Amino acid sequence: MSTSTSTAAADRTLVTALRERLQLDTGEAVSLVETHISWVLLTSRLAYKLKKPVYLGFVDFSTLAARKHFCEEEVRLNRRLAPSLYIGVVAVCGSAQAPHLGEGDPIEFAVCMRRFSEDALLQRLVPAGRLELDRLEQFAHRLASFHGRAQIAAPESEFATPDQVGRPVVDALARLRVDAGARPTRDLQTWIFEQRKALRTAWFARQRSGAVRECHGDLHLANVVLIDDQLTAFDCIEFDPALRWIDVMSDVAFLTMDLEAHGRRDLAFRFLDAYLQHSGDYAGMQVLRFYEVYRALVRALVGRFRVRAGAAQPGGPDYLACATRLARMPNSAPRLMLTHGLSGSGKSTMAAALLAVAGAIRIRSDVERKRLFGLEPHERSIDHPTNIYSREATERTFARLAECARTALQAGYPVIVDAAFLRRDERLLFRALAAQLHVPFSILRCRAGEADLRRRIVAREAQGRDPSEATLDVLERQLATQEPLDPGECAAVLDVATDAPVDVDALGARWLALSLPPITRRPAGWSAS
CATH class of the missing domain: 3.40.50.300 (P-loop containing nucleotide triphosphate hydrolases)
Incomplete structure (x- = not known):
């Protein structure tokens, strides 16, 4: 057995044993949700999220010290928008065969959160027609306030420079063509390369104006939940600063794009209207559509990988079609x-x-x-x-x-x-x-x-x-x-x-x-x- 295989088996043993221990302690069933970078154990009241010991290029959780650090970062960063949801970081002690939460020498760490119903996620509320417009507009106001308070990137930083903004979009196009088997249209590719040239001045101006801040970074419908009678964003990007230190309009674009992809263009523009009224960032309209296309391509790529892994949910949006639609001239000419x-x-x-x-x-x-x-x-x-x-x-x-x-x-x-x-x-x-x-x-x-x-x-x-x-x-x-x-x-x-x-x-x-x-x-x- 190889070292990597042995390590994976030990990790799986730890998660399985911890699940059994939680079931014994709570006297109830504990479910397990697995992603490519984490395991999440769900009790009736709490969720325990453990980071997988992986190195994937864009994320490095390969050491215990790194996993502890990023658990702490996840709690710190997410408490900015969801303080009531994130309880803290807990140590997993004991052994892989007999783990427990609490005191002792840590063998692993977990983020502890309040559990919520998946039916309260925005991605469930929107298709079910259960989203109240007032709540969406109030969330837009809170997001604008959050962006207004967020730390501003230093002018000399590389965050959200034209090259850094454009490179991931081109990479996503290439990976969709090669890794995921999708075929972006020639018009879409042409539009992206033209926009990279046309928006260089705007991106530099955005950076100089203080629009590049420490944002959420992953603001799609599955990361917003109705809890305590208000929409709350959670699960922000903690593992890569470049994905978090972004133009505030890139944060906004993720949500407007996802609403558009789910067939609710009306909600996208009501959300955008409420955000702009609170922030006044009309200059951001120059770059919003490019960021929407980028976000749609990323979700298309994620969706293709999930299909290959057999984890895709049926009936989800066609994000590549959404990117193509957004990249065309606006549905109605300016007037x-x-x-x-x-x-x-x-x-x-x-x-x-x-x-x-x-x-x-x-x-x-x-x-x-x-x-x-x-x-x-x-x-x-x-x-x-x-x-x-x-x-x-x-x-x-x-x-x-x-x-x-x-x-x-x-x-x-x-x-x-x-x-x-x-x-x-x-x-x-x-x-x-x-x-x-x-x-x-x-x-x-x-x-x-x-x-x-x-x-x-x-x-x-x-x-x-x-x-x-x-x-x-x-x-x-x-x-x-x-x-x-x-x-x-x-x-x-x-x-x-x-x-x-x-x-x-x-x-x-x-x-x-x-x-x-x-x-x-x-x-x-x-x-x-």
Whole structure:
């Protein structure tokens, strides 16, 4: 018997004996789950995860000291997002034939966790239709906060440089072709190589801006669980810093891609919308699609290996097809829509519903105005030392909205700018932007009766959960000072009466069917500045 075979047999003996000991101690059945790098023993309340003594190139658990270190790292890193789930590292003592948890000379180490039902995993909740949208959006907010607090990679580090970002994607393509027998399309390969060239400047800018941080690194649907009434990410990357010190958008892309792969593009864009509202990282839209394709290729590769090992679950997503789909031009060409309407007319509600249908990026004035002055979206401005609704503050706000819209449009996404747009000069700024970028321009005009407007504003104030700070007094001023749409603007209007049910799918289809007129005329007063 070879040394490696002897070692493997001893390890299997240890795991089997520890399972039997746990069954004896608890008086209940203990199940075993095995992956290529770990064994997990499951009691009714707890999970014990032991790392296999393997060296696989990307991971080195070959020594007891290394396994102890990475158990400790796993607990430390995962407690950032799942503190209640990770109990700690426990020593396995005794012998391989008669192991026990507790005091003595350690022969192995295990990560101890709270056990949860697999039905609570996001990969089970989504196909079953049991995921509540509010919980997904709250998770997006927590992830954005986590990224905001995470340690920033040193500017001189190699993390997330263009070469480091591009190399794993090319490697995944090669391994899919050779090791896994898959055949990425020529268009997909061409797109990847073109994007590696086109995004070099953006990747350097992302690194300099502090977007490269110590993230989760493995944020797919099987690593997010509903526990204690909230979605919680667990099982982050602990064994390879390069897979964890990444652009925050690479973390986001894993989840948006996986939702897309599971047929829930609507949830992907609602999650992305909630993340962007909290983080303000619209610059990340330049690189998001590349990271989504990369994440899809990695999952395709993992899936192929599982098929070969006989461990694949039937009916899972076709990640290679997802990568190919994402790498094509966006499903709908970039286009710009403004909302228009009085406070309480349902602009934000309609924009949120429409972005999910159309796969669009929303930029919300109430949120970006507060961000400029250091306020959170739901924070009230009454105690702020500066009047954030002054004319100067409003000009800064609309300049910010235009900057974010330009970035998202140039990245290839449909964009909805969510604001009242009751002044003609504010509308003109964005009409000019659409003309400059040669994208279709439209206005979503939301209307409701004055009684409904007042009722909604009062209810919104009472709830205190919306970024808008509009009051009945604000509504009265709007009614008195609003500037009507001119004939050119009226030609671009999509009208919605929000005091009756709205067919959002049909509305989205109408918007996405719009194209540029044969000759794009610049509106009067247009300026490239």
